[in-house]
Amino acid sequence: MWSETLFSNVPSLWEALEAQGLQHGWSQSLHDEESGLCSILSLARSHCPITALELYENLGFSMFMCRHLHTLIAQSLPKKMLKPSAPHLSPREIDVLELAAAGKTAEESARILNLSARTIHFHIQSSIDKLGVSNKIAAIIAALKAGYLSSTSIR
Known part of the structure; x- marks a missing residue:
């Protein structure tokens, strides 16, 4: 979940979020082992902090959406980007x-x-x-x- 403390190393990012009225949110990351791609889905709003109960109730859906959106976006990328080259073994x-x-x-x-x-x-x-x-x-x-x-x- 987002907090000012979370962004303490990048205060300019926190200020930019606040300027857009976004003060409360959470980010869900995804690492696709098969393709090697990573993505992050962030959900944010301007009012009311996100409670632990709200996060718990919505975490499954946000993970589903993250995976689904990741798959859709990955399909639009050039195929050669999806597979990192294997290192050379002797x-x-x-x-x-x-x-x-x-x-x-x-x-x-x-x-x-x-x-x-x-x-x-x-x-x-x-x-x-x-x-x-x-x-x-x-x-x-x-x-x-x-x-x-x-x-x-x-x-």
Whole structure:
């Protein structure tokens, strides 16, 4: 929900809202994982603060509207914008992620690929960094979504 405190870092925005008579409102954000697009639906009015009960009663509808409007707007965008390009993974990074997806430990993967466990960890970390995720499981999922791995490689 909006408040003057919420806009304390951007007082000019709060002043612009007030100049238009908008002092009470809430914003609902949406991140579409499939397309990578984000949107925000803001609802505002000039009178009466929004109560917690009013927000609770209308939150479901506002989320429905946010999703519906987001979908309509996304359909009007050029298709090439919708899919962010997948980061480039090296063949070795893909091999290491496939083995991890199959449930292999770093030591097992090292024996299979004739590498050191440290090198396996290096390739896992490199994949994590390139895919912009925080751990090995998330890297496997991201690589699967990006088409680097097939679902048959998952144990």
